[in-house]
Amino acid sequence: MTAQLGCIADDFTGGTDLAGMLVKAGMRTVQWIGVPDGPLPEDVDAVVIALKSRTSPAEDAVAESLAALRWLQAAGFQQFYFKYCSTFDSTPRGNIGPVAEALMQALDTDFTIACPAFPANGRTLYKGHLFVGDVLLKESGMRHHPLTPMLDANLVRVLQQQVRRKVGLVDFATVSRGGAAIRERFNALREQGHGFAIVDALSNADLDAIGAACADLPLVTGGSGIALGLPQNFRSRGLLAANAVADALPKTGGLRAVISGSCSVATQRQVDVMRTTFPSFGIDPLRLARGEDLVSAALNWAGGHIAQQPVLIYATATPEAVKQVQGELGVEQAGHLVEHALASIARGLVEAGVGQMIVAGGETSGAVVQALGVKGLRIGPEIDPGVPWTSTLHDDGAQPLALALKSGNFGSEDFFLKAWDKLQ
Ligand SMILES: Nc1ncnc2c1ncn2[C@@H]1O[C@H](COP(=O)(O)OP(=O)(O)O)[C@@H](O)[C@H]1O
Ligand SMILES: O=C(O)[C@@H](O)C(=O)COP(=O)(O)O
Numbered sequence: 001m002t003a004q005l006g007c008i009a010d011d012f013t014g015g016t017d018l019a020g021m022l023v024k025a026g027m028r029t030v031q032w033i034g035v036p037d038g039p040l041p042e043d044v045d046a047v048v049i050a051l052k053s054r055t056s057p058a059e060d061a062v063a064e065s066l067a068a069l070r071w072l073q074a075a076g077f078q079q080f081y082f083k084y085c086s087t088f089d090s091t092p093r094g095n096i097g098p099v100a101e102a103l104m105q106a107l108d109t110d111f112t113i114a115c116p117a118f119p120a121n122g123r124t125l126y127k128g129h130l131f132v133g134d135v136l137l138k139e140s141g142m143r144h145h146p147l148t149p150m151l152d153a154n155l156v157r158v159l160q161q162q163v164r165r166k167v168g169l170v171d172f173a174t175v176s177r178g179g180a181a182i183r184e185r186f187n188a189l190r191e192q193g194h195g196f197a198i199v200d201a202l203s204n205a206d207l208d209a210i211g212a213a214c215a216d217l218p219l220v221t222g223g224s225g226i227a228l229g230l231p232q233n234f235r236s237r238g239l240l241a242a243n244a245v246a247d248a249l250p251k252t253g254g255l256r257a258v259i260s261g262s263c264s265v266a267t268q269r270q271v272d273v274m275r276t277t278f279p280s281f282g283i284d285p286l287r288l289a290r291g292e293d294l295v296s297a298a299l300n301w302a303g304g305h306i307a308q309q310p311v312l313i314y315a316t317a318t319p320e321a322v323k324q325v326q327g328e329l330g331v332e333q334a335g336h337l338v339e340h341a342l343a344s345i346a347r348g349l350v351e352a353g354v355g356q357m358i359v360a361g362g363e364t365s366g367a368v369v370q371a372l373g374v375k376g377l378r379i380g381p382e383i384d385p386g387v388p389w390t391s392t393l394h395d396d397g398a399q400p401l402a403l404a405l406k407s408g409n410f411g412s413e414d415f416f417l418k419a420w421d422k423l424q
Pocket of ligand 1 (some may be wrong): 033147185261262265267315317322326332337338361362365406407408409414
């Protein structure tokens with residue numbers, strides 16, 4: 001049996017996070033970059049179509065998500081999943097709400113959940129409030145995100161600003177009573193006219209219970225955590241092969257590089273740690289804006305170091321530095337300028353023999369993967385929760401590239417140092 005869960009992710013790191021979770025839970029999963037132009041491969045239980053729609057204009061995000069949904073429906077998928085960030089990255093305009101509502105309408109369903117919880121990475125929800133580690137979302141590093149600063153932790157309120165349908169809550173008291181109680185609450189909310197339920201979750205056991213309660217929902221929306229609980233629904237209906245886990249990657253060699261465009265607290269730390277022992281090259285957006293050819297400069301510099309050891313090329317900066325750059329260039333212009341430069345550098349590095357590359361940052365990964373012309377990814381072993389190694393899929397027999405698309409917020413501080421060992 002194939003084609004059980006059809007997923008749409010709003011960015012590429014989020015896509016690999018979700019795909020890695022599904023592989024871990026026993027679903028054979030392929031990730032496509034953008035809407036596929038071919039048929040569904042055989043023996044695939046889940047497909048993740050990764051879009052770069054998190055920060056695009058809402059109408060573009062909706063149109064792309066609907067195109068992805070149409071492909072998944074044509075491929076025979078029955079249940080659908082909209083994956084967004086575990087820190088609910090969005091602006092008051094969206095895109096979580098508008099995309100979710102458009103998918104509901106296309107699927108002719110009047111109810112879904114919204115649950116970004118990912119306890120293994122410290123994202124928990126209590127009484128509708130999202131915590132990142134020990135603090136509320138609005139007190140976490142996400143308040144300084146360059147593109148989607150999150151200033152409110154109450155997700156009922158945040159989502160309500162983005163949608164027409166009413167948003168309700170399934171609180172922890174209900175979640176802790178298990179799948180049947182959660183399903184009852186879904187029904188009650190639906191009868192009261194709610195279209196969305198924010199669902200509390202503090203642990204993986206809660207995610208399992210929520211997953212069980214979602215077995216019959218045509219559309220589930222959330223972070224990657226909820227994906228832990230869904231495969232069991234297909235397994236208990238006899239729809240998954242018994243020993244389906246396949247996280248082995250083809251062998252890749254080549255030179256090693258890290259490209260970092262995330263400015264998250266976690267990535268700043270990871271960049272600092274790598275800089276202390278490995279050659280590194282910083283990209284200054286203001287110099288880019290003045291027209292300096294930092295792409296060639298970075299590639300020339302890398303050529304002198306990379307044969308001996310992994311190199312780091314980064315735009316990662318503190319919130320103060322980012323604010324100053326954005327003040328001079330504008331938020332979007334600064335983002336695009338940096339993403340474009342890092343993507344060109346990544347392409348140059350691959351042309352120069354890089355075969356194993358880590359990219360930090362969702363938007364940054366999107367730009368890099370598009371510049372490399374990557375169409376699909378096979379999912380490999382997990383480096384840290386939410387970040388698997390992947391290898392690029394090619395239909396022309398080309399040598400695959402090992403890619404780790406690291407969500408800005410994820411990974412231990414030695415992530416850029418330890419990740420390579422997981423490829424052996
Ligand atoms: N020094 C900088 N100044 C301004 N913007 C930057 C700087 N460095 C990176 N950026 C931009 O910040 C954004 C970071 O987003 P992203 O790559 O998604 O990281 P994350 O995964 O942490 O959200 C990108 O658009 C990137 O180009
Ligand atoms: O759910 C998550 O936190 C991640 O999978 C994710 O979406 C990553 O986004 P970025 O932080 O923009 O990399």
